[in-house]
Amino acid sequence: xxxxxxxxxxxxxxxxxxxxxxxxxxxxxxxxxxxxxxxxxxxxxxxxxxxxxxxxxxxxxxxxxxxxxxxxxxxxxxxxxxxxxxxxxxxxxxxxxxxxxxxxxxxxxxxxxxxxxxxxxxxxxxxxxxxxxxxxxxxxxxxxxxxxxxxxxxxxxxxxxxxxxxxxxxxxxxxxxxxxxxxxxxxxxxxxxxxxxxxxxxxxxxxxxxxxxxxxxxxxxxxxxxxxxxxxxxxxxxxxxxxxxxxxxxxxxxxxxxxxxxxxxxxxxxxxxxxxxxxxxxxxxxxxxxxxxxxxxxxxxxxxxxxxxxxxxxxxxxxxxxxxxxxxxxxxxxxxxxxxxxxxxxxxxxxxxxxxxxxxxxxxxxxxxxxxxxxxxxxxxxxxxxxxxxxxxxxxxxxxxxxxxxxxxxxxxxxxxxxxxxxxxxxxxxxxxxxxxxxxxxxxxxxxxxxxxxxxxxxxxxxxxxxxxxxxxxxxxxxxxxxxxxxxxxxxxxxxxxxxxxxxxxxxxxxxxxxxxxxxxxxxxxx
Numbered sequence: 001x002x003x004x005x006x007x008x009x010x011x012x013x014x015x016x017x018x019x020x021x022x023x024x025x026x027x028x029x030x031x032x033x034x035x036x037x038x039x040x041x042x043x044x045x046x047x048x049x050x051x052x053x054x055x056x057x058x059x060x061x062x063x064x065x066x067x068x069x070x071x072x073x074x075x076x077x078x079x080x081x082x083x084x085x086x087x088x089x090x091x092x093x094x095x096x097x098x099x100x101x102x103x104x105x106x107x108x109x110x111x112x113x114x115x116x117x118x119x120x121x122x123x124x125x126x127x128x129x130x131x132x133x134x135x136x137x138x139x140x141x142x143x144x145x146x147x148x149x150x151x152x153x154x155x156x157x158x159x160x161x162x163x164x165x166x167x168x169x170x171x172x173x174x175x176x177x178x179x180x181x182x183x184x185x186x187x188x189x190x191x192x193x194x195x196x197x198x199x200x201x202x203x204x205x206x207x208x209x210x211x212x213x214x215x216x217x218x219x220x221x222x223x224x225x226x227x228x229x230x231x232x233x234x235x236x237x238x239x240x241x242x243x244x245x246x247x248x249x250x251x252x253x254x255x256x257x258x259x260x261x262x263x264x265x266x267x268x269x270x271x272x273x274x275x276x277x278x279x280x281x282x283x284x285x286x287x288x289x290x291x292x293x294x295x296x297x298x299x300x301x302x303x304x305x306x307x308x309x310x311x312x313x314x315x316x317x318x319x320x321x322x323x324x325x326x327x328x329x330x331x332x333x334x335x336x337x338x339x340x341x342x343x344x345x346x347x348x349x350x351x352x353x354x355x356x357x358x359x360x361x362x363x364x365x366x367x368x369x370x371x372x373x374x375x376x377x378x379x380x381x382x383x384x385x386x387x388x389x390x391x392x393x394x395x396x397x398x399x400x401x402x403x404x405x406x407x408x409x410x411x412x413x414x415x416x417x418x419x420x421x422x423x424x425x426x427x428x429x430x431x432x433x434x435x436x437x438x439x440x441x442x443x444x445x446x447x448x449x450x451x452x453x454x455x456x457x458x459x460x461x462x463x464x465x466x467x468x469x470x471x472x473x474x475x476x477x478x479x480x481x482x483x484x485x486x487x488x489x490x491x492x493x494x495x496x497x498x499x500x501x502x503x504x505x506x507x508x509x510x511x512x513x514x515x516x517x518x519x520x521x522x523x524x525x526x527x
Contacts, residue, residue, distance in 0.1 A: 002068075002304040003044060007032035008051035010073060014293035021301035023047070039063050047300045049073065050080075058084040069303050071296040074099065074283060076233075077313060086314045089384030093299050093311050097152060098292035099283035104156035106282045107201050107231040108164075110255035114227050115140055115199075117253075119276050138198075141165045146197025148213060149204035149232065150175045150185065157201060158185050169193055172204075194221040199229065206233035216241035224250055231257040231282045239269060246272050257282050309366075315386050316365030326366055328435035329359055329414070333367040334385075335437045335451050335527050336416040337374020339427050342525050343457065344375070350398040350419040351375055357412035360403035368401060371416055413440060437527075439485075445496050447487030452500040455525040461518040462488050462495040469516055470497065477509050494520070 001024050006015060009029040018025040026045075031038055032054030042048070043065045050056065051073050061067070061084045069091045070080055077094050085092050113119060116137035124131050145161045147154045147170040158168045168185040171193045180187040190213075193200070200222070204210045214228065215238040228251060230237055239260055245251040246269075255276040259267060262280060269275050283289070302308035307323040309315055318326060333353075353371055355364050366385075373388035383391050392399055406412070415428040428441040429451075437451040456474075460466050467486070474481060483500035505513075505524040514522040 002046040004047035004049060004300060004304070005031070005042070005045040006049045007038060007054045008049075008073075009053075010049060010051070010297070011290050011293040013290070014049075014073075014297040017294060017297035018301055021298075021305055023301050023304060035060075042067065047071065047304055049296055049300055052076070052079055054079065056080040056085070061085055061088055061090065064088070064090070069093065069300055071095075071300040073289075073292040073296040082314055083390075085386075086390060087387045089386045091303060091309060091315050091386065092313045093296070093303075093309075094313060095292040095295040095299070096311060098295045099285075099288035100152050100156055102285040102288035103231055103282040104153050104160065105285075106257060106278075107153075107157050107203070107229055108160050110229045110231060110257065110276060110278070111140065111145075111199055111201065111227070113276055114229065114253045114255040120273060140199070142167070143198040144169060144196055146171070146188075146193040146200045147185070148172075148190070148193070148200065148202045148236075149210075150180070150183070150187075151203060153232075154201075154203035155183055157203065158183050166199075169196060190218070191221060194218055195223065197223065197226060199227050201229040202232045202236050204232060204236065206235045211235055212238045212241075214238065214242065216244070219245045219251065222251065225252045226250075227252050228254045229256075230254075234258040234260040234262060234264075239267070243268050243272070246274055316363065316369065318363065318366055322363055326362060328431055328437075329362060330366050330370045332429050332431060332437040333414055333416070334370040334374040336414060336427050336429050337371040338377065338527055339374075339439070339442075339451075339525065340416055340418045340425055341375040341378040343425060343521075343523055344379075344418055344420055346420045346422050348375065348395075348397050348418060348420055350400065351392070352400045352417040352419070353402070354415040354417075355401070355403045355412075356408070356415070357406035357410060359412035359414060360405065364401065364403065367414065368399065371414075372397075372399060375416075375418060410440065415441070439498065442487065442496055442498070443494075445487040445489055445494075447485055447496065447498065449485035449498045450483065450500070451527050452482065453527055454501050454504055455527070456497070456499040456501055456505065456513070457521070457523045457525050458497040458499070458513065458519060459521045460495055460497065460516075461520070462491060462493055463518055466495075466516070466518050467497065470499075470513070473513060473516060474499070474501070477512065479503065479505065479509070 003024040004018055006027045015025055015027050042060055042063050046066055047069045049071045058081045067090050072094045075094050075096045080092055082092050117135045121135040143166055145166045145168050150170040150172040161168050162184055169188045170185050171190045175187050213236055219241055253274040257278045258280055299310045306320055308320040309318040369385045369389055372392050373385045376383045376388055410430050413428055413430040417424055417426040429437055429439050432438050439449045480502040485498040488495035510522055510524055
């Protein structure tokens, strides 16, 4: 039974979900704050469910000898060292949709409060000042709202804003014209948005392309009197530049739920009367907290119990329906990679994967990751399915994929070609009816061989007597043959023998096989 640690506060219903799914769970909601204790116990667990208090550092991950999955109840994973988790083969999941409505509603609430100066008017009234003329607001009806980011949360904000009779424009490089039309918004360039928007609200992740997207230069391009709302991520706005723009009056007001440094303390923006601040409340509703807790429990349970992967940040998603169908194909892809990787002795330049027939209609991304992992594992050792694609990219290895309908005799097969500094080596395989991996072609030579845990691969000149000599030598060496598979292109050309054996070959035994007359290559393969 897999075992999960919940180290932050989660709903009791979420804890029950683990139990209902057959997962053993330890609910220790204060453990995440105790780094040393977490370090001490993390090796016991297959899964870790967290919120924002637990910091999953490289040191914690190094100690997590059994950990397979980390689930973050919420969208932000700043508290997880994803590269370290990826390197170790740990899936990192979040719950990006559980708090979308809540965050979008907070942005709308902040916009309305900013338009009518509600917080300051409230404070003034409570001080018995009754300054009715001081707090002259603006309507949002017929105003232009500029969205920087029109993804899940941004699209909900757009929907609500249209309901308020606002015109919505959006800057988002990934927004298609069709999607914009469906949302009822206008897709624009960033400079156009800055020049036209009466209100600007941000809904993007914090990446290099979006960091300080509202810097001094871009703030200067906005309409005088613009109002800015940020409920997404601190760091999207240059806070120093915003302070100056607010102080000068070019920006009429700002409503901020997120800050560059959090918890935000003694921030200069707090001094300004035209700024509304909240302590990262975007996801802080009862409904959202419950939703993300239940969602992360379901996701972790599904992965540990059935292999289903949802909302992973470092691996392709695999649905519950896909998992049983994909698993044998993923294993085949990895075996093909291992086959080619064990025969490759020079630097790899590229990996090409071709999916033909019924397999081409499946989710091929996990198969790609598995194949790349197989190719790299013989030379790198500590690579895994999660880390392999990134390792290949870091090493400048290109990965090319092709899918096509059935053209040959097999209902579906995978072909893998490795390009090195000296040559190309191709191997193709399919599945038996029982789901076992089968080799159907090596170096354009057709053959059929079931992949078994221990195999001998021999290329030789196709001359009479070779197979007899090889069989005799294996017998002399005490190597039992489980299966013998042969293939060649033409009479007298190179031939291949792929031999399933019991046990493993030693280096001296392999040297004797390689010394046989006519042998060009002899390799011991493990799967």
